[in-house]
Amino acid sequence: MNSRVLVPELMDDPAIDPVEHRRALNGLRRINKLCQTGSQLAKEILSIAKKYQRTEINILDIGCGSGDIAFDVARRLASHIQCHVTGWDISQTAVDCASADWTNQKNRMPSEKRSNIEVHFQQADVFQPNEVKFDIVYCCLFLHHFTEQQAVQVLTRMREIASLAVVVDDLIRSRTGYALAQIGCQLLSRSPVVHFDGPQSVRAAFTETEAKKLAEEAGMKSCTTRKHWPERYLLRWDA
Numbered sequence: 001m002n003s004r005v006l007v008p009e010l011m012d013d014p015a016i017d018p019v020e021h022r023r024a025l026n027g028l029r030r031i032n033k034l035c036q037t038g039s040q041l042a043k044e045i046l047s048i049a050k051k052y053q054r055t056e057i058n059i060l061d062i063g064c065g066s067g068d069i070a071f072d073v074a075r076r077l078a079s080h081i082q083c084h085v086t087g088w089d090i091s092q093t094a095v096d097c098a099s100a101d102w103t104n105q106k107n108r109m110p111s112e113k114r115s116n117i118e119v120h121f122q123q124a125d126v127f128q129p130n131e132v133k134f135d136i137v138y139c140c141l142f143l144h145h146f147t148e149q150q151a152v153q154v155l156t157r158m159r160e161i162a163s164l165a166v167v168v169d170d171l172i173r174s175r176t177g178y179a180l181a182q183i184g185c186q187l188l189s190r191s192p193v194v195h196f197d198g199p200q201s202v203r204a205a206f207t208e209t210e211a212k213k214l215a216e217e218a219g220m221k222s223c224t225t226r227k228h229w230p231e232r233y234l235l236r237w238d239a
Contacts, residue, residue, distance in 0.1 A: 004173060004210075005203040006147060011193055018093045020193055025066035025097055027189025028141075031198075034188065037140055038072025040228055041169055044236060045073065045136055048165045049081050051238075056082040060134040060161060062126050062154075063142035064089045067098025070119055071105055078116040085117075086134070088124035095121045126157050138167040144205040148214060151206070155218035159237070166220060168235040171205035177231035178202045184230075208233045 011024055032038065049057050057077070061070045064087030077083045089095050098121040106114060137158045143151050158166045171177055178199055185198035206214065208225045215223045215235060223237035 004206065011197055021093045022097055024191045024193035025094065027191040027194040029066055029068040030188045031184060032068055035230055037169060038069050038076060040234055041069065041138060041140065041167060042073045042076035044167050044234060046077060046080055048136060052164055054081065058135045059083060059085045060137045061085060061087045062137065062139040062158065064098060064121060065094050067102055067121055069140050071102060074117045074119050075113065078113040082116045085119045087121040088126065090123065090125050092123050095123050126154055132161060133163055134161055135164045136167065137162040140169045141171065141201065143168055143170050143211070144201055151214050152217045155215050155220065159218055159220055162239055164239055166237045168211065169232060170211065171202050172227065172231045172233050173202060173205040173207055174231055180230050211235050
């Protein structure tokens, strides 16, 4: 699978039925849990916090969807540092879903962990300029939604917002990744949106080399990438 094919995904459609949108978000939550996405991001963020000797960290999740990754990252970090996580998504449906789920999950958490975590979500467009700053800015399964030019713009905004580091976790465009997406989405979700979007996401994904080149174009020199299961890459840039 050499050529990148950017096909509009159903969840990107602003007219998507909210019920179907929530159903698709639930399917993605199960997929992310199996792929241990939150674990990968939390490990990298903790490494950054230790490097800069930080016991408290302010994090931004861009394109947060249902908020499941933000929840998982916050829970994992809470045993080590105090963390404040903000989730941005352009979809109000996603923001409402994430906010409601977080309220339910927070109430079930042990008090000692709950005191170390602050999470909230808001509707926001990463392309809209603002003066906000966060220690660490990350995105997960987000970059592949854009053209190369748009991806550079997204990465540039992430670099401008981050005071310590930028982390990107996404799919790798490969035949293996495409096959895993087809099988995994069918097994883990009944949502037709997920069944369509999963394989299309792989077709639209960048390779590690391409992602690193885009990051360099966005002004992030000397960034690193590492591959992890299942057919994903994690890119990191330290400010």
